[in-house]
Amino acid sequence: MNSPSLWLRLFLPFAAGYFLSYLYRTANAVIGPLIAGEMQLHDNALGLLTSTYFLAFGAAQLPLGILLDRYGPRRVEAGLLTVAAAGAALYGLAGGLGELTVGRALIGLGVSACLMASFKAFAQWFPPERLASMTGWIMAAGGLGALAAAGPLKLALDIVGWREIMLALAALTLIVAVALWRFVPDKPSHGERAGFGEQLRGVRDILRHPHFWRYAPMGLFFTGGFMAVQGLWASRWMSVIEALDAAEIAARLTWIGSAMLGGFLFMGFFATRLVHRGMPLERIYRSAMATALAAFALLCAFPAHVGNWLWPVLGACFSLSNIAYSLVAQAFPEQWSGRANTAFNLFVFVGAFGLQWGIGGLVDVLQAGGYSVAPAYRIAFCTLLAAQALAFGWLLLRGRQR
Numbered sequence: 001m002n003s004p005s006l007w008l009r010l011f012l013p014f015a016a017g018y019f020l021s022y023l024y025r026t027a028n029a030v031i032g033p034l035i036a037g038e039m040q041l042h043d044n045a046l047g048l049l050t051s052t053y054f055l056a057f058g059a060a061q062l063p064l065g066i067l068l069d070r071y072g073p074r075r076v077e078a079g080l081l082t083v084a085a086a087g088a089a090l091y092g093l094a095g096g097l098g099e100l101t102v103g104r105a106l107i108g109l110g111v112s113a114c115l116m117a118s119f120k121a122f123a124q125w126f127p128p129e130r131l132a133s134m135t136g137w138i139m140a141a142g143g144l145g146a147l148a149a150a151g152p153l154k155l156a157l158d159i160v161g162w163r164e165i166m167l168a169l170a171a172l173t174l175i176v177a178v179a180l181w182r183f184v185p186d187k188p189s190h191g192e193r194a195g196f197g198e199q200l201r202g203v204r205d206i207l208r209h210p211h212f213w214r215y216a217p218m219g220l221f222f223t224g225g226f227m228a229v230q231g232l233w234a235s236r237w238m239s240v241i242e243a244l245d246a247a248e249i250a251a252r253l254t255w256i257g258s259a260m261l262g263g264f265l266f267m268g269f270f271a272t273r274l275v276h277r278g279m280p281l282e283r284i285y286r287s288a289m290a291t292a293l294a295a296f297a298l299l300c301a302f303p304a305h306v307g308n309w310l311w312p313v314l315g316a317c318f319s320l321s322n323i324a325y326s327l328v329a330q331a332f333p334e335q336w337s338g339r340a341n342t343a344f345n346l347f348v349f350v351g352a353f354g355l356q357w358g359i360g361g362l363v364d365v366l367q368a369g370g371y372s373v374a375p376a377y378r379i380a381f382c383t384l385l386a387a388q389a390l391a392f393g394w395l396l397l398r399g400r401q402r
Contacts, residue, residue: 018141022142039097044360056112077117087104087106089166118138136265219344221390228355232356255308259314263318267323288316296381296384366380
C-alpha cells in the first residue's frame with residue numbers, strides 16, 4: 001500500500017472520529033443553557049449532566065488498552081462510535097434529566113477510544129520520526145471540533161433546535177463508524193497479547209511510580225480543569241461575570257478553539273524541531289503551564305478587562321498541556337507506554353468530571369449560603385486556580401528532588 005493512500009485511509013477516518021469527540025465534549029457550552037432553560041435545571045444538575053461524558057470516558061481508559069491490543073484500533077473505535085451514535089440519538093429524544101444523563105454517558109463511552117485508537121494505528125503503520133507530526137495533525141482535528149462547537153453550532157441553533165442537531169450528529173457518527181470499519185486497514189500484532197490481569201498489574205506499578213505522581217496532579221487540575229471549564233463553565237462565566245450575550249459568547253469560544261488549533265499545529269510542526277535544537281519538552285511544558293496559571297489568575301482578578309485576549313491564551317496553553325502524555329510515558333519501558341498514557345488519561349478525565357460537577361455544586365452551595373451568582377462563580381474559579389497553583393508547585397518541587 002503506497003504511503004499517500006495509507007495516510008488517507010488511516011488519518012481521515014480517525015480524524016473524523018476525534019473531530020466528533022471534541023465536538024461532543026464542548027457542545028454543551030452552547031446548548032447546555034438552552035437545555036437548562038427548557039427543563040429548568042439548576043447549575044448543579046447541568047454540571048452533573050455535562051460531566052457524565054468525562055465520567056464514562058475516564059472509566060473506559062483502563063480496559064481500553066486491552067481492547068486495542070486484542071482487537072485492533074479499527075474494530076474498537078468503529079464499535080464504540082456506534083455506542084456514541086445511540087447516545088446522541090437518546091440525548092436528542094430525551095424527555096428529562098435521566099435520559100439526558102444516560103445519553104451523555106453513552107456519548108462519552110462511545111468516543112473514549114478516538115484519540116488512543118489513532119495513536120495505536122499510527123504507531124503500527126508509521127516510523128517513530130513521523131509520529132509527532134501525526135499527533136499534531138490528529139489533535140488539530142480535535143481543535144476543529146472545538147471550533148465547530150462554538151460559532152457554527154450557534155448558527156445552526158438559529159435555524160433548527162438542539163434536538164435536531166443531536167439527531168444529525170448521531171447520524172454523522174454512525175457514518176464515521178462505518179467508514180472506519182470499511183476503509184481502515186488492519187495490521188495484526190505479532191507480540192504477546194497481555195491479559196486483563198497483567199494489564200492491571202502494569203497499571204498498578206505505574207501508579208506506584210514517583211514520576212507518574214509528579215504529573216498526575218497537573219493532569220487532574222490543569223488539563224482536566226480546562227476541559228471542565230471550556231466544556232461548560234466558560235460560557236456561564238462570560239454570561240454572568242462579563243455580561244456577554246449568546247453571540248458574543250459563541251465568538252469568544254470560537255477564538256478559544258482557534259487558539260487551541262494553533263497550539264496543536266505548533267506541536268505538530270515545531271515541537272520535534274525545538275527538541276532537536278536543545279529545548280527539552282519538559283521546559284516547553286513548564287513554560288506553557290506557567291503562562292496558563294498567570295492567564296487564569298488575571299482572568300479571575302480582572303475579567304472585564306482581559307477576557308478578550310486571555311481566554312485564547314488559555315486555549316493555546318491547554319493544547320500544549322498534552323505534552324504531559326509524552327513526559328509521563330518516557331520514564332517507562334516502551335511496552336508500558338500505552339498503559340502509562342491511559343493511566344494519565346484516567347486522571348485527566350476524573351479531573352474533568354469532578355471539577356465540572358464540583359464547580360456547579362459549589363456555585364449552588366454558595367448561592368444557598370447567601371452569595372449572589374457573580375461572587376459565587378468568582379469563588380469557584382478561584383478555588384480551581386488555587387488547586388492548579390498547588391499542582392504546579394508540586395511539579396516544580398518534585399523536579400528539583402528528582
